Amino acid sequence: MDEKLFDVIIIGSGPSGLTAAIYTTRANLKTLIVAGGRWGGQLMLTTLVENFPGFPEGIQGPDLMLAMRKQAEKFGTQIVEEDFVEGDFSKSPLVVKTGSNSYEGKTVIIATGADTKWLDAPGEKEKIGRGVSSCAPCDAPFFRNLDVIVVGGGDSAMEEATVLTKFAKAVNVVYRGETLRASQIMQERAKKNPKIKFIFNSEVTEILGEEKVAGVKIKNNKTNEESQMLVQGVFVAIGHIPNTTVFKGIDLDEHGFIKVYDHTKTNLDRVYVAGDVHDNTYKQAVTAAGFGTMAALDVEKFLREQE
Amino acid sequence: MSDIIFTDNNFEQEVLKSDTPVLVDFWAPWCAPCSIVTPIVEELAKEYEGKIKICKVNVDENPKAAQNFSVMSIPTVILFKAGKPGKTIIGAQSKDNYKKAIEELL
Numbered sequence: 001m002d003e004k005l006f007d008v009i010i011i012g013s014g015p016s017g018l019t020a021a022i023y024t025t026r027a028n029l030k031t032l033i034v035a036g037g038r039w040g041g042q043l044m045l046t047t048l049v050e051n052f053p054g055f056p057e058g059i060q061g062p063d064l065m066l067a068m069r070k071q072a073e074k075f076g077t078q079i080v081e082e083d084f085v086e087g088d089f090s091k092s093p094l095v096v097k098t099g100s101n102s103y104e105g106k107t108v109i110i111a112t113g114a115d116t117k118w119l120d121a122p123g124e125k126e127k128i129g130r131g132v133s134s135c136a137p138c139d140a141p142f143f144r145n146l147d148v149i150v151v152g153g154g155d156s157a158m159e160e161a162t163v164l165t166k167f168a169k170a171v172n173v174v175y176r177g178e179t180l181r182a183s184q185i186m187q188e189r190a191k192k193n194p195k196i197k198f199i200f201n202s203e204v205t206e207i208l209g210e211e212k213v214a215g216v217k218i219k220n221n222k223t224n225e226e227s228q229m230l231v232q233g234v235f236v237a238i239g240h241i242p243n244t245t246v247f248k249g250i251d252l253d254e255h256g257f258i259k260v261y262d263h264t265k266t267n268l269d270r271v272y273v274a275g276d277v278h279d280n281t282y283k284q285a286v287t288a289a290g291f292g293t294m295a296a297l298d299v300e301k302f303l304r305e306q307e
Numbered sequence: 308m309s310d311i312i313f314t315d316n317n318f319e320q321e322v323l324k325s326d327t328p329v330l331v332d333f334w335a336p337w338c339a340p341c342s343i344v345t346p347i348v349e350e351l352a353k354e355y356e357g358k359i360k361i362c363k364v365n366v367d368e369n370p371k372a373a374q375n376f377s378v379m380s381i382p383t384v385i386l387f388k389a390g391k392p393g394k395t396i397i398g399a400q401s402k403d404n405y406k407k408a409i410e411e412l413l
Contacts, residue, residue, distance in 0.1 A: 037401020044340055044399075062339035081401055099403060129380040129397030138338055141367070142379045211377060233379075 005104045006032045008299050009096045011084050012111035012243075014041025015285045016275025016292035018068040020109050023296030025075035029303065032103055033072070033079045034096060040065040041113045042240070042276075043285055045135040047163060052285055064285070084112070084246055089268045106303060107270045109295045110247065110258060113288070114240035114276040119151060123207035124234075131213025132234045136160035139233075143168045148233030149216060151204055153177055157237035158186035164235065165195040172229070174199045176221060207234055242277045255280050264295040272299055313364045315371040321362070323390040328412050329360040330405075333383045335367050340399040344382040347402045351409065359409060386412050 008024050010017045013035035024031045043049065046061035055064075073079065082098035089095075093104040116134040118124055124132055133139040136150075140163050148168045150161045153175035164171045173190070178200055180187050190196050199218065205226070206217040215230045242257045244250065251259040251267040258266060258278040266273050274295040275288040313321050313331065322329045332348045334341035345363070352361040366373040366381060376385055376392055384396040386408055394408050 037404060038340075038343070038399050040343075044343070060339070062342065082403070083401060129383065130377060131379055133380055135340075135380075138340060139380045141335065141337070142373075142381075212379065 004102070005093060006030045006078075006106070007303055008032075008107045008109060008296075009034060009094070009103055009105035010109045010111055011087075011096065012036070012041070012113055012275065012277070013039040013069070013079065014065075014111065014113045014275060014288060015043065015068065016113070016288040016295075017041075017109070017111035018065070018072045019289040019292035020111060020274055020296040020299075021072040021077040021292075022068075022075060023293055024299060025072065025077050027296070027300045029300060031072075031077045032105070033077055034084050034098055034103070035079050035081045036083050036112075037081055039079070039081055040069070045138060046159070047137045049285065086246065086248070089249065089271050092270075094270060106306075107272065107299045109272045109274055109292075109299060110250070110266065110277060111274045111288075111292060111295075112243035112246075112277045114242045114283075116236065117239045117241045119204055119207075119236055119238065121204055121206055123209070124236075127207055127209065127213050127234075130211060131209065131232055132207060132236065134236050136163040136235050139235075140164050140167045143233045145169050146232040147230065148172075148235060149174050149204070149229065149231050150235045150237055151175070152237035152239070153180040153182060154237065154239070155182045155186045158182045158190040160235045160237050161190050161196050162193060164233075165193050168195070168233065171196045172199055172231075173197070174202050174204060174216075174218060176201065176203045204234070240276065240283070242280075244277060253280070264291070264298045270302070313362050313369070313372065315369045318364070318369070318372045321360070322387050325360055325387070325390070327358070327360050328409075329362065329387040330409065331372075331385050331387065332361070332363045333366050333373055333378045333381050333385070334363055335365060335381055337367075338381045341382045343399045344384070347405060348384075350402065351405060355409060358413060384408075388412055 007029035010033045043061035048058040050058040085097050096103045144167045149172045151174050161171045201222045205219045208215040219226045253259045257280045258273045264272045272295040274291040386394045
């Protein structure tokens with residue numbers, strides 16, 4: 001038997017990819033996960049996850065991912081920490097290439113998730129890791145007694161702001177909208193925190209500083225008034241963009257998410273999809289895991305019908 | 308591995324005055340993505356034994372070393388040659404990426 005031929009190759013190793021693998025391996029399908037160099041997905045950049053069922057005290061995001069990985073491996077999933085480079089989904093079997101290897105699969109599940117959406121403001125890109133960050137749990141301690149802003153108004157912005165207050169002197173949340181869109185419980189937590197202040201109707205138009213962040217330019221989108229703020233840290237939490245650019249010939253919707261046909265299928269035969277890469281609505285760890293399950297069951301059914 | 312753990316006190320001697328190139332992994336116990344890098348760096352230390360010094364700096368205990376090289380996000384890996392910082396890799400990466408950086412340096 002061809003060593004590099006798998007029943008299913010899963011691209012991505014977040015909750016959807018790992019859950020899919022738990023199901024496919026338990027169905028006795030030879031399963032490979034192309035996990036990427038940075039495996040585990042967005043939860044690797046979080047702290048306490050309080051809304052994943054089964055953990056009444058909450059669980060650390062990275063711990064949850066490690067547990068999922070162990071569970072997938074327990075049933076025989078092979079995992080390579082290689083980045084997906086390109087696929088040839090017109091061939092049979094399907095071909096999946098990474099930087100260093102080429103694999104063949106009877107089916108593929110795309111579960112590449114989504115990555116941080118950056119502001120795209122001048123001065124931002126070159127200062128990522130030098131004051132610009134998307135991961136407060138990772139970087140907050142470097143901002144001890146410094147002033148920082150968090151950009152965004154959703155749950156992750158509230159979490160970033162709350163984490164930062166343990167170290168930073170002051171945290172200003174800059175949000176382009178009039179009212180926050182975070183869940184009630186997250187909003188209240190942030191609003192109760194004396195170190196957090198809110199600047200509404202405002203957008204960051206430039207990040208200042210040479211080597212490191214020294215400040216930001218902020219524009220009020222109601223009055224068009226521009227102001228400068230001296231801060232040493234900018235934490236970006238304005239959402240995520242689906243990781244689809246590496247795929248050719250896959251239909252996307254108008255927001256750039258993979259278009260789903262008939263529950264879990266893409267427009268290409270034998271290529272399925274799961275998780276945040278196609279989900280612009282729910283974006284939860286537990287829904288991603290659910291989508292992974294759906295794709296796995298559909299793959300299993302498809303392969304059984306081929307026999 | 309971990310035989311060389313750098314601190315603010317021996318950083319100059321071990322890194323800046325080192326004859327062989329040095330890879331420094333800035334990390335902290337609270338940093339989840341750092342735990343992905345640690346085993347990779349330990350493997351690399353074995354593979355490149357004698358060719359390059361590979362070591363870790365705990366940024367909580369050694370704030371000076373981190374500050375001097377503008378580390379504001381971890382994990383950060385900096386490669387030093389002849390006492391000068393060269394390539395800086397911010398964020399957890401695949402083993403191949405670190406390997407590539409080492410090969411370029413050697």
